[in-house]
Amino acid sequence: MPELPEVETMVRELAAKTQAWRISEVLVHYAPIVASAWESFSSWLVGQDIEAVTRIGKWILFSLTEDRHLLIHLKMTGQFHFDVWPEELGGWPPHCHAAFRLINHAQEPLERTLYYKDTRKFGRLRAFGPGQLNPFLASLNLGPDALIATAQEYRQRLTQAPGSLKAALLDQTVLAGFGNIYADETLIAAHLSPFRKAKTLTIDEATALHTQAQRILNHAIECRGSTVANYQAPEGAGSYQNHHLAYGKAGQPCPFCGRALNKIKVNGRGTVYCPFCQK
Ligand SMILES: [Zn+2]
Numbered sequence: 001m002p003e004l005p006e007v008e009t010m011v012r013e014l015a016a017k018t019q020a021w022r023i024s025e026v027l028v029h030y031a032p033i034v035a036s037a038w039e040s041f042s043s044w045l046v047g048q049d050i051e052a053v054t055r056i057g058k059w060i061l062f063s064l065t066e067d068r069h070l071l072i073h074l075k076m077t078g079q080f081h082f083d084v085w086p087e088e089l090g091g092w093p094p095h096c097h098a099a100f101r102l103i104n105h106a107q108e109p110l111e112r113t114l115y116y117k118d119t120r121k122f123g124r125l126r127a128f129g130p131g132q133l134n135p136f137l138a139s140l141n142l143g144p145d146a147l148i149a150t151a152q153e154y155r156q157r158l159t160q161a162p163g164s165l166k167a168a169l170l171d172q173t174v175l176a177g178f179g180n181i182y183a184d185e186t187l188i189a190a191h192l193s194p195f196r197k198a199k200t201l202t203i204d205e206a207t208a209l210h211t212q213a214q215r216i217l218n219h220a221i222e223c224r225g226s227t228v229a230n231y232q233a234p235e236g237a238g239s240y241q242n243h244h245l246a247y248g249k250a251g252q253p254c255p256f257c258g259r260a261l262n263k264i265k266v267n268g269r270g271t272v273y274c275p276f277c278q279k
Helices: 004-018 041-045 133-140 151-159 165-170 180-189 203-222
Strands: 022-028 050-056 059-064 068-073 078-083 096-104 110-118 124-128 262-266 269-273
Touching: 004 050, 004 059, 004 078, 004 110, 004 203, 022 041, 041 068, 041 124, 068 133, 124 133, 151 165, 151 203, 165 180, 165 269, 180 203, 180 269
Parallel strands: none
Antiparallel strands: 022 096, 050 059, 059 068, 068 124, 078 110, 096 110, 262 269
């Protein structure tokens, strides 16, 4: 599942190719991918210019003219790519479920098509008319962004969360942006046990966790994310998987002590950790 660094990478690459472009046509090939009202989906979007593409936790937000918005959650395998309109392509590209025809009215009449592609089909697209976005965002109750939150906010949010540190990091209402990869990577780098009760985190430990999270998330963004399974940004695969300390490395030596890394399920999520360094 794309996490904060992967979504941030996509947002930057989408912004570079869609900002100031107008949506002239929308086609949806697989209706369940649209989670807002079906009747108004394309009518909220068509004819509007894309003013900005931003990230809200693991959500992607296209802000359009006239207070219209397109909000996307990629879930497991959502991604984007650019090509020509389906008719010119001679049919729908595989696993693509929505197509946005974009025109650039500022220069020559240029045109490109943004495809939403999703092999597992769990991702969801929502279109919002004027005044509709903020109530929806409020209903998500997202915590502060994991990349922007201060050490103090990390401690405040985590020590109020029930359950383990791993569960608290995955909970988007505590901090927004972590998923399984960066939770495991941050915990091993900060030498904190995933099973530790989040509410027992000390100031020093929260500071260490915050420092490592910032370092890891920023480094992962520089690497354009981690390509494990099928993640691709519009400009291609990321390379942070080459820097992973724990994720996907069960049975391999701990980078700090050399003993074998362990894998166990925490709240149903595979968790890789060092039983000696993360006590
Ligand atoms: Zn170790």
